[in-house]
Amino acid sequence: MSDEIQDLTLKIYDAVADPGRWGAALDQLVDRVGAQGSIIFEWEDSEGDRRLTAPIHSGYYSSDAISVYLSKCQDMEARDQAIIRQHTHDDDEIALLDDTLLASSVDELKQQEHVQKLMRLGIFHRAAGVMNKDNRWLSLFSVQLNAARNPLDAKERHFLSQVLPHVAKALDLSIPIRQLQSRYQRVLSAIDELAIGVCVLDSRAMIVARNEEFRRQQETYRLFRVGQGGQLRIADRSGQSQLDRLMSDWREHGRFGGRPRKESILSHTDTPLCIEITPLQKSDEIGNGLFGGFVLCSTDTSLPVMCDKTRIRQAFGLTSAEASLVDAIGEGLTNPEIADRRNRSVSTVNAQTKSILAKSNCANRTQFVRMMMRFGASFLTPR
Template sequence: MTQGIRNLTLEIYDAIADPLTWTSVLDQLVDRVGAQGSIIFEWSQDDGDLSLTAPFHSGFYTGAALNTYLVKCQHLEAKDQEVLREQTRNHDEIELLDDTLLAPSVKELKSQEHVQKLMHLGIFHRAAGILNKDNPWISLFSVQLNANREPLDEVERRYLAQLLPHIAKALDLSFPMRQLQERYQGVLSAIDCLNIGICVLDGRGMIVARNQEFQRQQETYRTFRVSPDGKLNITDRLGQKFLESLMSDLYQHGKFGARPRKESIVSHLLEPLCIELSPLHKSGEIGSKVFDGFILCSTDTGLPVSCNTRLVQQAFGLTSAETSLVNAIGQGLTNPEIADRRGRSVATVNAQTKSILLKSSCSNRTQFVRAMMRFGASFLSTDDASKKITKPKRMI
């Protein structure tokens, strides 16, 4: 990893706590590969219908112009993106595909309505990749090229290939923070409003700040141990070893491509916590100095989770019978409890659950609940006590 890539990777992870910095990150990518612009696409659900949004984009685009394009060309983008999903459905790698796959000839490609609109902006060729294979309707990366140049070459592809897994992980972990940002100005200063555990660690692993949910998890489970000097440890030996590797080497992050939740530390103590770590190099809320610490996110998958089961079914190819179990699993019910409520045998529910895990590439129920959370789950606490925003203690 070169110093330039390392620095940009750290900025990518900083965007988890400071979502407004995504524009700067994408601008640097655009400049490095000689592109015209870059967009992160996402489909959001509104009154049961999916609508195309662009939560993050490079500075080449204005928000108004981009919104106009999305309204007029959503149906055409939907067709293009479905091709990408079909082409890359069977593996976890992030693969950038050229727009040459979208039409049998350059002439026919140029005749498409949305391509013509882009050509008016001086753009022709595009390349795109799915950044989240759990929910393929979120986090689609796209880069647009000047009409005077050829598609991405191999050097440019190799450069992007080093960074896209980190972008995928940062986008995945930023969903709770984005919900916070939509309601509150600060992110780290409002972490008590999240229903997932957040713990800010310095470079040595010492606790700098933690929210109420993380403190509850510490009191409820045996997963975490805090040393007398304030260092956070995971009591499970393998979990602690993995945590230390993530803290010691930036290269250990982003190794699971378009399924970043596979990087989670799942407790081996039969507890439902799903622990994820990302670097935090610098944040305006912490101060102007370099911080070089970490954000640890801990999700209690034993708490009830609701999601869009229709999209879960589509994403993982579940049968109707399997889909009917999704909400029950999200509510934390055991297989015998599900069998009793549904009037089915435990063996039947066991078989259906095993099939769900296989289809969703999850090794256990904790991972599956974690994957469910990318289908419309809310991360904002409904507890009135937690709505009071307090500055995290010991913020540097």
């Protein structure tokens, strides 16, 4: 089974750099667990309102058919997802929850209008899980089962438990690339349009491509260097050790389930860079053969972040004072600068920052800013 999981996992990570590969990866997942189809739901914010979308799905469905379903059943689907979020625990582990939570009995479940629509399509049982524990509205993975079969069994659940952490990480890291895809079809050729640093590495860590933001970070912070052999290295022993580990084995990825940002490489040199890396096995933009490299993303968390701070306050139960501090952090201000602006002591601001980090389950300020960016931030450079 290990080879099977490795093959599927690497296909999932290939979808980070090429979002068009999601469908084939989900098709393989669906076939392995005997499901009818799979849909990844997302909620889009529009003028203060949330709208349910399904941008990623297996080949069993057409985008048009899903759009019709959501136009007719959005409220009922939203109710189901609210129940899933309510029963999702706050730890990092991804839990796939059955539709038995959605009604008191199977008979009652079958009486629901949207379930009856699905049954007419040959679908009955469903299972779903929150993919991002920081922002539970961000993405929800779901599988739909043929009406003739029972819910997922223990072996199928075990298989999914090994794959879904990688799905969660790939979904999280693909957000900037998917935004870029809205502008350009060939995304690796357009990475200069991204506001985060991106560097494509081969299997030896040799630089294949990098964008302007990554070059700026190299010049500004000197955290990245090119070794004598031409490999990209991190000028920090701990950071380089983490990078070596993540490049050595695909199983080192996805270790933090629904909080992929915990896997970030955080330097001990006091630089504000948040570094993440994902395998890249194949890419049509690089060539038809096996590439076997990596995509490294680096976020400068000292830069201003435009995101939905109201959603952040709601997600973590922040006080008004803490929420105003989030606003200042989003502007890229340091704690001493915030203290000076608010006429407070640095120790008071430090204490409030520690409270925010505790509530948001973040190790430090750099990781918190990285987390903020999953609440509606744009990753594209202004036109």
